[in-house]
Amino acid sequence: xxxxxxxxxxxxxxxIPYVLYGGYITIFSIFVGLTSEDRTHxxxxxxxxxxxxxxxxxxxxxxxxxPFGFRTSGSIPSDVRTLLYLLTFxxxxxxxxxxxIFTFGFAFLIFGNKNRDDFxxxxxxxxxxxxxxxxxxxxxxxxxxxxxxxxxxxxDYSFNIFPEYELLIVFLQLLSMGSIFxxxxxxxxxxxxxxxxxxNLKIAGxxxxxxxxxxxxxxxxxxxxxxx
Amino acid sequence: xxxxxxxxxxxxxxxxxxxxxxxxxxxxxxxxxxxxxEKEDGKESIYNLLLIAAGAINIVSVVIIFLFPSNYISYSxxxxxxxxxxxxxxxxxxxxxxxxxxIFSFGVIFIAYGYRSKELRHKYLAYAxxxxxxxxILASIVLINxxxxxxxxxxxxxxxxxxxxxxxxxxxxxxxxxxxxxxNLLGTVFLLIHGFLQxxxxxxxxxxxxxxxxxxxxxxxxxxxxxxxLV
Numbered sequence: 001x002x003x004x005x006x007x008x009x010x011x012x013x014x015x016i017p018y019v020l021y022g023g024y025i026t027i028f029s030i031f032v033g034l035t036s037e038d039r040t041h042x043x044x045x046x047x048x049x050x051x052x053x054x055x056x057x058x059x060x061x062x063x064x065x066x067p068f069g070f071r072t073s074g075s076i077p078s079d080v081r082t083l084l085y086l087l088t089f090x091x092x093x094x095x096x097x098x099x100x101i102f103t104f105g106f107a108f109l110i111f112g113n114k115n116r117d118d119f120x121x122x123x124x125x126x127x128x129x130x131x132x133x134x135x136x137x138x139x140x141x142x143x144x145x146x147x148x149x150x151x152x153x154x155x156d157y158s159f160n161i162f163p164e165y166e167l168l169i170v171f172l173q174l175l176s177m178g179s180i181f182x183x184x185x186x187x188x189x190x191x192x193x194x195x196x197x198x199x200n201l202k203i204a205g206x207x208x209x210x211x212x213x214x215x216x217x218x219x220x221x222x223x224x225x226x227x228x
Numbered sequence: 229x230x231x232x233x234x235x236x237x238x239x240x241x242x243x244x245x246x247x248x249x250x251x252x253x254x255x256x257x258x259x260x261x262x263x264x265x266e267k268e269d270g271k272e273s274i275y276n277l278l279l280i281a282a283g284a285i286n287i288v289s290v291v292i293i294f295l296f297p298s299n300y301i302s303y304s305x306x307x308x309x310x311x312x313x314x315x316x317x318x319x320x321x322x323x324x325x326x327x328x329x330x331i332f333s334f335g336v337i338f339i340a341y342g343y344r345s346k347e348l349r350h351k352y353l354a355y356a357x358x359x360x361x362x363x364x365i366l367a368s369i370v371l372i373n374x375x376x377x378x379x380x381x382x383x384x385x386x387x388x389x390x391x392x393x394x395x396x397x398x399x400x401x402x403x404x405x406x407x408x409x410x411x412n413l414l415g416t417v418f419l420l421i422h423g424f425l426q427x428x429x430x431x432x433x434x435x436x437x438x439x440x441x442x443x444x445x446x447x448x449x450x451x452x453x454x455x456x457x458l459v
Contacts, residue, residue, distance in 0.1 A: 166453040173446045180443045187417055194352075194421050209417065213410040216403050223403070227396040 001074040003084065005067040013225050014068040017145035017218025021096075022060040024211025029053035031204035041198060045114040052107035059099050066092050068145065085157050089141055089150040096144035097137040104185070105131030122192035129185035136178035145218050149175040182212065230303040231310070241455040242298055245375050248448035252441030253290040257283035259434035266430065275344040278337045285333035289326050293374055296322045315387060319371060319380035326374035327367045334415065335361025350426065356418035363411035370405035377445070379405035416442070 008018035033053030036046040070084045109127030116124060136142075140149035152171045155161050162168040186208045193202035236246050264279030300314060335357055342354025371380035382401035386394040416439050423432025 164457050166457045170450050170453050173450055176446060177444070180440075183413070183443070187420060190417060191421055191424055194350075195425055209413060210410055213413060214407055216406060220400055220403055223396045223400045227400075 004071045006069040029056040034200045052103035093141040100134040125188040133181035233297045234299040241451040255437045257286040263430040282333040282337040289329040323371035330364045352422035359415035366408040
């Protein structure tokens with residue numbers, strides 16, 4: 001029996017979705033971080049966005065060394081298999097989204113509140129929406145590379161609570177509703193940036209929304225692998 | 229050969245997705261029409277008529293979908309001729325009937341309405357129209373289904389090819405074609421930006437209905453799965 005852990009750096013199946021996720025989060029973070037260098041808007045406490053951006057980029061780099069899947073040759077004990085499934089479902093989600101509670105949620109909430117008098121409420125709304133989204137994503141074990149809440153699979157593997165696959169689909173549908181808050185956060189950020197003509201945050205907002213939309217392309221290598 | 233055709237009205241679970249979708253589109257269109265009925269500076273304008281026309285086109289294009297069958301079950305091998313009819317009846321025609329009119333009702337009309345006055349500093353509505361123009365042209369090509377938002381072109385292509393690995397090819401094509409929906413999201417975002425930043429109450433409500441309607445659409449298929457468990 002042999003088990004091979006699949007990381008983004010040793011598996012093309014996970015490398016391409018990792019590049020898509022890492023790429024959009026990194027570019028988004030660079031533009032958010034540039035807000036601290038913005039002298040035209042005179043934001044207060046803008047360094048908080050710079051630190052949040054640096055943490056986001058460090059998290060993206062660390063995800064490179066987290067297993068997203070595994071391969072086995074020969075038979076392995078079922079409890080080992082379950083453990084490997086749980087490891088590859090839970091670890092990437094927790095590492096990707098728990099830091100975002102602070103780097104997306106609290107960072108924008110604090111930054112928005114400090115600038116509320118001069119720049120209105122949209123940045124605060126961004127922080128609130130992203131705080132809810134990040135907490136939900138951490139709880140529902142959202143996969144950073146496929147936008148699927150994996151809590152349903154973890155519950156099924158661990159406790160076999162979905163005897164019918166239709167129930168699993170219903171639970172997935174209900175759980176997926178949390179992703180609305182991610183999009184709402186992006187829209188509120190764009191509203192702020194258009195209202196105050198903030199070029200950096202405008203680009204960051206568009207990259208965030210487009211990034212979520214193209215993330216699904218990352219599953220293509222998995223389908224090709226199954227096809228071959 | 230036996231093919232059983234199902235219609236939307238046969239059960240609550242099969243009706244709900246289209247009913248929900250029709251509700252979104254009719255709600256959205258009513259607010260477009262109301263916005264069109266409001267006179268700018270006390271004057272009637274050709275542009276207001278455009279909004280009313282857009283709302284009316286949307287309502288007609290969604291009501292027509294109820295005339296199409298919702299699903300079919302085949303109990304034997306389907307001949308190529310029957311396959312052709314099924315593809316047109318279930319995938320191609322419903323997509324074209326819903327998407328092509330919206331090239332005008334969402335795309336062209338919003339572009340025209342967005343550029344209605346030279347004094348308007350912000351052209352968010354024109355950007356919304358441009359995004360929706362691109363979206364509905366692409367949606368007509370990849371045959372985005374009005375109910376479920378999946379791309380029917382992948383099914384039709386895989387069906388014509390008849391490959392054993394069709395399901396994976398269909399998934400891959402679906403994923404690629406599905407990315408066109410980013411333009412739908414951008415159109416909605418620009419409509420909301422216009423509604424909130426220009427304090428346009430009616431178009432703000434229209435944008436919120438369209439956004440939350442699309443985002444929550446997945447909930448409408450839950451009764452269908454619950455019904456499958458119970459039957």
